[in-house]
Amino acid sequence: TDYKTILVERDGRTATITLNRPKALNALNSEVMNEVVAAAEELDRDADVGAIVITGSEKAFAAGADIKEMATKTFSQVYGDNLFWGWERLTQVRTPIVAAVAGYALGGGCELAMLCDLIIAADTAKFGQPEITLGVIPGMGGSQRLARAVGKAKAMDMVLTGRQIGADEAERSGLVARVVPADELLTTAQEVANKIAGMSLPIAMLAKDAVNAAFETTLSEGVRLERRSFHAAFATDDQKEGMAAFVDKRSPKFTNS
């Protein structure tokens, strides 16, 4: 497929979506949204893809929603279009998604990273929700996902003052999974994605679904869902193979069945 604002590459079972509007620091206009979501959905339908990496440039993962595109919009327009609703479709993608973040991840950029399943950050990464300085508030889930990721204190600090946090503070706070030197960001993120893609895809999907349930439901319902999913794993060939391989002291050969 021909995209204008993103690049999509495949390497083995890992696919990488690179935001590619360098002159606008990857500001997320509606075209970027439509293309990222369409690409992710297409990759999700492809059983040969076991994990997806979403990344930006060295300077910016994404400097936010496109301010120039939305500056003059009226309430009726943004409400009528349900502006930014499209990004929620990323949460329906079942293939695991790794965000590889260098430079600015501000506003919608931070929110896009949080829509992914885990974030690997370069030591140059800067996360922030500066919407309040523009007279708006986060609109792609930031107030909710940031509060769940880093807790109320830091979320309020960031959302009310617009303060940016660096990679180390983001890791300390639980926003990012790992921090690596900037020149190792993409290889590390792709290694993590390859590792995931080497697992059984249906089992990885069950695992992702179970962790996500922790943010949607009560503890007892979540634990119940987890246990039922654990039981369901025994219906797969890959459970038989994984456990047989352990017993035989060899590496498993998963077939995603």
Ligand code: HXC
């Ligand atoms: C549109 C943007 C942009 C954005 C940068 N650009 N961010 N265009 N929307 N979010 C454009 C600039 O206008 C400029 O274009 C070019 O990218 C380079 O940016 P500079 O500002 O010249 O770069 P620099 O001085 O290095 O500063 C980098 C920066 C700054 C600190 C990241 O660009 C910045 O503060 N950007 C806005 C960050 C922000 O507020 N994001 C939140 C957006 S609101 P020209 O044409 O001049 O070269 C949001 C809302 C989500 O995400 C939902 C709620 C509604």
